Amino acid sequence: MAARYLVLDHSTTGYLLPQQQAGN
Secondary structure (H helix, E strand, O other), rough: HHHHHHHHHHHOOOHHHHHHHHHH
């Protein structure tokens, strides 16, 4: 799942940051 977040991170950094923390 981390890889998927990284790809979208470029478009929505502020949105993926909190989501990544919760997912991890």
